[in-house]
Amino acid sequence: MATSVSTEMAAAERPRRGQWSAGRIARVATMLFVATIIIFPIVGFIAMAFRDNANVQAGTDGFLGLGGVSWDNVVYSWSQVNGFGPGEGGLFTRWMMNSLFVGIGGAVLAVLAAIPAGYAMARLRFRFRRAVLFVTLVTMVIPNTVLVIPIFLEVNAVDAVGELWPVLVIMGFFPFGAYLSYIHFMTTMPIELVEAARIDGLGELAIFFQVATPISKQAIALVAFFSFVANWTNFFLPLALLSSNQQNKTISIGLQELIGASPLFNPTVAAGLDVKLYMPQLALATSISMIPLLVLFICAQRYLMRGQTVGAVKG
Incomplete structure (x- = not known):
């Protein structure tokens, strides 16, 4: 009562x-x-x-x-921005295409490498498994600037400085994606499920493709999204490897090039150019460079929202 x-x-x-x-x-x-x-x-x-x-x-x-x-x-601003460059210009469009190539290609490689690696660290038992997980964590916290010099020396050794494919391959190895996949499989794939699949006679590859992959859609979306964003906004690595080739630069360093060619910031360089880049032109270029990220976020929003609850269980 x-x-x-x-x-x-x-x-x-x-x-x-x-x-x-x-x-x-x-x-x-x-x-x-x-x-x-x-x-x-x-x-x-x-x-x-x-x-x-x-x-x-x-x-x-x-x-x-x-x-x-x-x-x-x-x-008018677009004619000035896209007119930047030698001849008829078009460097801005080329930089956008280069960034799309590196961003999408790197994201695909990141998914192909991170999902199997996360599954292996979470549900396979092999020697040095903890050491591999520790190295993955250490790689996540190492600043990119520390790795640029050895990476540059390796790329230079194969005579590929100024080419896009080394940047794509390097960005494809995404340690954060591997760790995210590890957390996903640790929390959403019970060890009993793996043992049951083994008892049914499935091999390790069959377990991964038939059991683990179908329940990892949210993890794949998260890895692809974060990898693309990291690749698109990466500045220091493309600056070190692509500065020698104007045609192969990405939009992250291309925007810096546009700012350096503006009379607002560098009157000496801008005096010899046919195009004039002022605040409206720079704002337009920056806004256009954000469109792929915005479109990707809108398209992947459903998976991102679901991915926030990856690993959650009913209490």
Whole structure:
């Protein structure tokens, strides 16, 4: 009886649906304030790509520059960005294609290498298994700058400096992906399932392809997503291996090239160029370079949300 009375009192004190308590209003107001702070510079940056440089310098485009936006400005800015380079230009488009080649190819190699490696470390018993796991963890925390010199010497030894394929192969070995796969198989694939498959007469390869692979879709999506993002935004490795070949640069170092050729930052270099890259052109180039990441995130969002609960079990 006392329990039912206390339950009724708690229900009476609980705010009805549709009513806004002071605490709820404060939380929503705080979230809207934080969202505004985050969105404000993003909207201003994207609007910059639709503006004219003369109006930008004069400061006559109003709040966030939205008063001076025009599609004609985008067309002109794109002609300047894509006109960068010798001859007819087109370097920016080439850099984007190079980044797609490295990003997609590296992500495919990362999945092909990380998923079997994670399964082996999680569910196979072999000598030095713990040592392999330890080396994987150590490789994850080593700064990329430490590995650049030995990697450069190895690539130079095969006379491949300036080529794209060594960058793709190197990026394909993704230690974080291997560790993520290891955690996935440790938490979602009980050892009893593996033992049952062995009792049924399946070999290790058959267990991996018929049992482990079908339950690793979320892990594959996560490894591919994080690998592509890491490959697309990687700056130091392409800078060390591709700087000698202008045609094979990726967009990460290409944007730095555009900034260095802008009269805003390097008037001496920009004086000899046919194209002029100011803030609207640089904002457009940066915005375009973010589109593949945005598209990938939208397409993989369902798998990413599911992947957050990989390994969770009902309690």
